[in-house]
Structures are given as structure tokens and as C-alpha cells.
Amino acid sequence: MYTVKGVLILDNDGERILSKYYDDTYPTVKEQKEFEKNLFNKTSRVNAEIVMFEGLTCVYRSNIDLYFYVIGSSSENELILVSVLNAFYDTVSQILRKSVEKKMLMDNLDVMMLAMDELVDGGVILDAEAASIIHKVAAKNDDVPLSERSVANVLQSAKDQLKWSLLK
Secondary structure, eight states: OOBOSEEEEEETTSOEEEEEEOSSSSOSHHHHHHHHHHHHHHHTTOOOSEEEETTEEEEEEEETTEEEEEEEETTSOHHHHHHHHHHHHHHHHHHTTTOOOHHHHHHTHHHHHHHHHHHEETTEEOOOOHHHHHHHHHHHHHHSOGGGSOHHHHHHHHHHHHHHHHHO
């Protein structure tokens, strides 16, 4: 069974945007943030896709002002980790309509968390196909009752419904 130890998104200063660790390699938030800062310092200077860092295999990808990481054990297959990374990045890219930037990601953080949960659960890789993940996230997003949506989401939903009723 293929597993990962963590999935991270850091900004271009190495600060955490979104992260999820699936084991106790770094049990405290302080240790996690220290690991993230050190990992960022190494990967921001190295032009590679895969690095061995602190006994872990780290695959990463950068874009404008974000760094995407998938962390696995040193014995994990790098190609599997890269496929998870690419699936996550492609999912984020499609959800954000190709505008993969910090501001857009922050505005859609709840959807990004859903996507991350559909990708990996408890460290076990569930899905590595962006289209499948997007479909699952869209279905879950539609299931949320109006009482639990943010005001902006409710207004957008009402606007869309009004637009469609006027177009009919």
C-alpha cells in the first residue's frame, strides 16, 4: 500500500498555507513549522523536483508564489509521490481556473482542504487523478446546506440562481 507522510503548501516566504501530516514524524506544530522552514530553505535554492531531506523523500513543485510538497518515507516510490503531487497540483489548478496564486488559494481554502482529503486519507493515497478528485469535491460542495455556507458562497449561489432564472 502506498502512503505519504504529509502534503504541504507553502508561500514564497516558506510560511504554511495548508498542511496535513499523517504520522508522528513531526508531532508538534513547532516541529512541523521548523521542518517546513528548513525544507523551504533547501528547495527554494535547488532546481530539482525530488530531494532527500531529514531522511524523507520530498517531491515538490513551485508556481508564482506557492510551493506544493508531498512528503514520503525514504523507501517510498518517488514516482508514486510525484503522481500524488501532480494530481494535487492539477486539482488545485482546475479548481482555481488556472490562477494558482496565494490569494486565490486563500479565498478557496475550504475547497482545497476537501481536495486534500480526497487525495490522501490517513496517509493512504486514495486517488491520483485530478478529474476524479474534482468530481468528488464538487459533489461534496453541493451537499453542504445553505446554513453552513459562508455569506459569500450563499450570495454567489443566489446570484447564479437568479441569473439562470432570468436566462430561461
